[in-house]
Amino acid sequence: MQWQGRSVRRLTGGRNHLACGKKRFERGRAPAETHVGENRNRLMRVHGGNVKVRALRANVAAVSSPATGETKKVTIQTVEANPANINYVRRNLLTRGAIIRTEIGRARITSRPGQDGVVNAVLIE
Secondary structure (H helix, E strand, C coil): CCECCCCCECCCCCECCCCCCCCHHHECCCCCCEEECCCEEEEEECHHHCEEEEEEEECEEEEECCCCCCEEEEEEEEEEECCCCCHHHHHCEECCCCEEEECCEEEEECCCHHHHCCCEEEECC
């Protein structure tokens, strides 16, 4: 878990003496790292009592075609490319911007599965 408050060091490298300590709302959480697999979601209570859905595994995506404008629910076969990290392809991790292979062709993920809990994608080619 990572603390996401102000840094202890200044831009010059000098020490920054903080006037207040760490706050609960400044702490971070571990990433969801959504895999390709049988659907599995987790509910997270977030700031203000709201609920965020984390997709831990997903095997279906809502893929829309820009040419026709229609959206279909299709199964995800594998991850082909991921500009965020080369190793995410090997581990089959679903992130925003990843290129996935589906039944109807290649698609680019437009949603954030670790934040939204769903996989939305747009057909490419």
